[in-house]
Amino acid sequence: MEIQDVPDSERPLQPNRTSTRRKNMGFWSRTLFQRIFLQSLCRLIIYLNKIYQDFGAVNTYHSEHALYFEIISLLCLILPSMIFAIYQSFAEFIKNENFNAKAIITKFVNGLLLIPWQMKRYLDGLYFSSQNLCSFRQAKDDEKENFFFVNRNAETLEFFEDFYAGFIQVVMQIYILSVETNNKYSFIIGEVIGSALSIFSMLIAIRRRDDGILTVGWTSMFASRILVFALAAIIIKQWIVVLCLVHVIGFTIWVYKIAMEALEEMDTQADRSKKRGFSTAVLIFFFFGLPSLVMWPYMFYLKEKQRPMRFLFIVFIENTILVSLWFGLHSTKANTDIYWLMAVIVTTVVATLFLSLYFCCKPSKVDQVVLYDMRYSDTESFGIYFEFCDIVFNLKVEKEVKELLDIIREKPELTHPRYRQQQQQQQVAQPTAPEIDRQSP
Structure with missing residues (x-):
């Protein structure tokens, strides 16, 4: 990927905004x-x-x-x-x-x-x-x-x-x-x-230090899952534990496969990922599997291939099924039940909306910039999940980030996948000199 520098006139930070900051x-x-x-x-x-x-x-x-x-x-x-x-x-x-x-x-x-x-x-x-x-x-x-x-x-x-x-x-x-x-x-x-x-x-x-208003999305996600699990437990009693374990084990296996693929790509030693397989599986169960009941880290390998959107889709389906089960089998249609139902609907919709928008708009190299700061400054915490991902995925700072760090900091939108697609389309659209067919007479 090539990141072009921008003229000073197009830089987003103007003098008045800089002084205010x-x-x-x-x-x-x-x-x-x-x-x-x-x-x-x-x-x-x-x-x-x-x-x-x-x-x-x-x-x-x-x-x-x-x-x-x-x-x-x-x-x-x-x-x-x-x-x-x-x-x-x-x-x-x-x-x-x-x-x-x-x-x-x-x-x-x-x-x-x-x-x-x-x-x-x-x-x-x-x-x-x-x-x-x-x-x-x-x-x-x-x-x-x-x-x-x-x-x-x-x-x-x-x-x-x-x-x-x-x-x-x-x-x-x-x-x-x-x-x-x-x-x-x-x-x-x-x-x-x-x-x-x-x-x-x-x-x-x-929370990540660049989350900002995304905290509203995670707060709504926590609230919706708490309400859904509590209401579903009224119907299925202790079976809610079994249901949660199925969810946790499924996500643990998913993240474990992602981690093993990442380790095999980065490690020069052929059997290094196998040696740490059991320890990695245990950590993934506790720090990615169990937390997947309420959250999904939007960073590094876990944000690739539309994985956050899959997580949101699964959570949305689970919330819909469980709250429908409770409302259909237990609810007396009293005001209190209506309030519980509305709370679940509002928090689920707000969480899905905020988190989906963040995933669609997030620059792709932000995680690498934060990882660079953690590696070479180690002076500030950017959220506990950076440390978890660092241990499980054995993260490396990309060479591209080291070389173009200042540009990525000032114009992170240049690394967004949409921008790269536009650049590729512009390059394809530019007229090129016709090639000479050497086989023609």
Whole structure:
């Protein structure tokens, strides 16, 4: 692919817009410490409230002899630490490609300490920002590096705690609210608020830094899937777990095939991809298979060959079938049921619309630019899924991105597939000199 430079007169950044952007950047850079303090404080409060609600839920369900709810709540306390320990262990094995029992056991033990590590990260942010809370100045280079390191680690831990616990709990809580009409579990309202806050906090952790308004699409996707699973569980009960497992295993196999093809293309060693096959499959199950219930990373190999559109189509079909099953077999056509139905329809449509538009308009080389920044600057987090994709797909920075980085940053639309098609059509349409048939007399 050839990317042509553009004249200065056609560059998108005009002087007045540049000066406005510099003023905004100056304001944000001068208030860095204050923003870190507020952000860390809010995240710590949300996290402590969630832990308090989790322990309270286990105690309440135990006293009410609600065995299934008690087991689910207890698993939500244990699973995040276990999965984080698995991630630490298998990621260490994949990166080093050699089995080092001491290093792997150390990583596993560190993973089990997820809850205290998470609290420590938030406290580190508070301590770091409180030292300069009254200083309205730009941070020094070493201070920025320290902040980005603390923030990146906090977001990594946040993903495990909030997704593998918050999502499951909010589905269970919505299910209870839709079934119980005698207000038996009145404390559920508070738990829903706490779980919703934790899920929103997780969205901040997994979102790409260039997502922007796309966050509305992912928020709607989370909401629609939570409602659909909760309402479907009223009809099919525990079979909802089997249905989710079928979905997860199917997507795990799909992503595993994509990963193996990518590794075989890039690796010079013939059997390297086979050696890391089991570890890769485990990581894909936890970080791509399970999350595929609610999301699909729009990056690297996962965005090629219309794969995001296939994901949206499958989710749309699943939502339609499950909510139709609930409304047809259980709904009493009461106002509450109508509200649930409208909520599912609105969130599903909004999610499909926003995510489809983003996929159609997204420049193709944005991921490679972010990967370049991660490789050669390593100062900022661009979303936890860049790290997951880096481990599973063994990502490489394309030579083209290294050579044309400045052009791609300023004019990312030049890398869009539509632009490349237009360039090819223009080249074909240009008149060329007639070739001489050497075989003619």
